[in-house]
Amino acid sequence: MKFFIDTANLADIQKAYQVGVLSGVTTNPSLVAKEGVKFEDRIEEILKEVPDVESVSAEVTPDAVTAQEMIAQADELIKINNNDKKITIKLPMTLAGLEACRYLTKKGVKTNVTLVFTVNQALLAARAGATYVSPFLGRLDDISEDGVLLVAKIAELFRVHSLETQIIAASVRHPDHVTRVAMAGAHIATVPFAVIEQLAKHPLTEQGLEKFAADWKKTVS
16 A cells, blocks of 8 residues: 655655655645645645655645536646646546546546545546545544445455556544555555654654663663
8 A cells, every 4th residue: 555645734745755655645725725825836846845756636626616617727737747647636526526537537637536435436436537536534434434444345346346446545544544444455545744653653663762772872881
């Protein structure tokens, strides 16, 4: 399973990229709004910070409700990186979003259909040609449904029907989510930097390092 970082904060993106595990970045208008910058400017800055990742998702804005409006926005977003294949257009899981997805896919543009909450939605997105589908774990957990089970069901469906669409586990809240979606068959987990930090930590690792340091002092004293 690969790691994307889910943020529009450049400092967090830089830190995750330096660790060496980052394969992509996902953003949305809400995340960019927290940064107080223009959406297109921040996408351009992100692309410069992570020159060799496979995907930077740039989402169409909520006021784009028709397929034509989404496609028009996608055309402008693609230009940010001089029509490079790195930009992935993030589209909502609506009929209009699926229509835009099919059109962009035929043009060779990568797409990420987001706000997926059912297996049927994931199947529709895959059949529309989506490069990625993003089921939201945390939001399902919030209403007492099992987000990881949804990922497992989508993964099995894609396997049975040999669908190439990749699953991005989104709305990941903690390390256990990461472990479980990896075992459930997610291709990618998109996570905040705080979760990446948590994944790297264990008290026994810290205790071991402290003991090694103490023992090393004895050998050089």
